[in-house]
Amino acid sequence: MPHSIALVGIGKIARDQHIPAIAGNADFTLSATASRNAEVGGITAYRSLADLLQAAPDITCVSLATPPQVRYGDARRALEAGRHVMLEKPPGATLSEVQALERLAAEKGVTLFATWHSRHAASVAATRDWLADRKIQRLHIDWREDVRHWHPGQDWIWEAGGLGVFDPGINALSVLTAILPEPVHLQKATLSFPANRDTPVAVDLTFEPLGDAPITAAFDWLEQGPPKWNIHIDTDAGNAILSEGGARLTIDGHETSAGEDQEYPALYARFAELIAAGTREVDLSPMTHVADAFTLGRRVITAPFEW
C-alpha cells in the first residue's frame, strides 16, 4: 500500500522534478497539492496546506517545494498534524528554525528529511570513494550559471532569506560536504550584492586549507551560455573533475563515471526508507557554510540586477 503524499508549492521545481519522481516511485501516490495559485491536472488541489491537512487525514506524507522563506510554517503545521515531511533544499531560511523542526519531528515520532538533491547526482559517490585514499592538494569549485535562464522571474530568490547565488551554490556545498574525507570551514568570503537586491549575485569562498591544500569556491549567477557546475580536485594520485553538477567524473582526462539524472527519484526512495525505518535525516552542514559566509563575508555592492 503506497504512502499518500501531498506536494506543497507548485512551481518550476515541482513540475520539473517532484511530480515525475513521485509518479515513478511505487511507494508513493500523489494525492493532493497545495499552492496559492497553481494546480496539477487530475490531482485534488487545495489553496493552502492548512486546508489540505484538515480535509485529508489519510495523507500521511508532505513534500515541501515552497520557497525557503515560507517553508517553516508549513513544515511545522504538517509535523504537528503527525505527517512525515520532506524539505526541498535549503531546508529553511535559518538554521535555528530547522533545528526547531527537527525537535518537533522527534517529539511527534515522524520522519523529517532535509534533502540535498545534488548529493544523489550520478558520480558523487564515486568521487567520494576515489578521494578516500588520496591526499588532496587543491580543490576548487566553479559554479556558474545564468540566473535568467535557471530561475526566470523567481523574485523570492532575490529577497532577504532567498540566498541569491547561494541557492545553486548550496548544491555545490552539499556535494563538497559529501565527498571530503573530513569537514572544512570557511576562512574568508566575499559576497557581491547587486545594488537593488537583498541577496548576492556572486560569491568567492576560501576555506581553511585541508592540510596544505587550498579549498576554494566561486559562485556566479551572470554566466552566459551553458552552466559550469564543476569541482576540480588535484590529488597526490591523479586529478579529477566532477562536472555537470556531480553527474560526470573525469580522472586524468578520462571519463570514469557518469549516469542519467536520478537525483529526485533517489530523494523519494530515501524518504520511503526513512519512513520505513522510523528515522530522520537532517544534515545542516551545507547551510551552516552559507550562514558562515554571510556572517564572515565582506560585502561588495555591484551593478543593479534586472530581469
Place this chain on the structure above:
Amino acid sequence: MPHSIALVGIGKIARDQHIPAIAGNADFTLSATASRNAEVGGITAYRSLADLLQAAPDITCVSLATPPQVRYGDARRALEAGRHVMLEKPPGATLSEVQALERLAAEKGVTLFATWHSRHAASVAATRDWLADRKIQRLHIDWREDVRHWHPGQDWIWEAGGLGVFDPGINALSVLTAILPEPVHLQKATLSFPANRDTPVAVDLTFEPLGDAPITAAFDWLEQGPPKWNIHIDTDAGNAILSEGGARLTIDGHETSAGEDQEYPALYARFAELIAAGTREVDLSPMTHVADAFTLGRRVITAPFEW
C-alpha cells in the same frame, strides 16, 4: 595545586576582566601571556601562542581573549598540544570552525569551554526561574551603547567577521537563550551597515512569536550617554525588566534581584569545574541566531562611521 594558565590576547577585555578574575581564583595561576605587542607586568610574555606552547609544557590551560577572526588558529594549536581551552565570546568567526574545535577537543580528551559571560550576570538565573511558570505575552530586547566609549579604536570589530553591533548584541542573545523556557528562531532581520564598514552598526530582529507573544530585539551602537542593556518581559503574571546587562531584575516596578558583577569570576570557576569533570561546554545557540540574522537579514546602508 592550581592549574597553570596562559592568557592570549592582551587587550581591553583581558585587562578589565580576565586578569582580575584569574587572580581571584585559587584554581588558576596566571603563568604567561601571549600577545603580539602587549605585556602584563611581572608575567612571562611571549609574542605568540606557538612560542608559548613550545616553551612552557607545564601550562595546562589556555584562555583566548583575541578577536574572533584569529581565534581559531590559536584554539586549534592549543588543543592539538593537549591543553584545556577557554574561548571568549563569540567563540569564533564561524559556526563550522567552532564545531571543528569541539571535535578536536573531544579527540584529544581535553576541555573546551565556549563562554557567554552575560549568562553569569547577577539576575539571569532569577529571571529564568521567574519565567519558568509564567506565560510570556511580549519580550523586547533593547541593547544600545556607544561604540566609541565601549570599543574605542577596536577596528577589528568593524572588519568582516568582527560582528559589529552583534558583538554586544550576542550578549543579549546569550541571555535570551538562557532565560526562555523554549528555543526561538528568527523570522525577520534588518541590518544597518555604515557605508564604509563591513559589519552592522544597528540591527532589528523579529523572532517567530512564542505562542502569540512577539519576541523582538533592537541593537544600536550609536546610543549617546549611558548604555541601555535591557530586556523587557510582559507575562500573564507580572512585568519584568532585566536591566544592566542582566545584573538587575525589576518586577512590577520593584527591584527583586541584583548583585555585584561576578561574570568573569563565574566563568573561570566554571572552567575549573569542567576540567575537573573532564567535559566540554559549547552552546552555539547565541551565535546561530547571529548567523541566521546575517543569512536572513535585509541590508540597509547608513552613514559612514568614523571614530
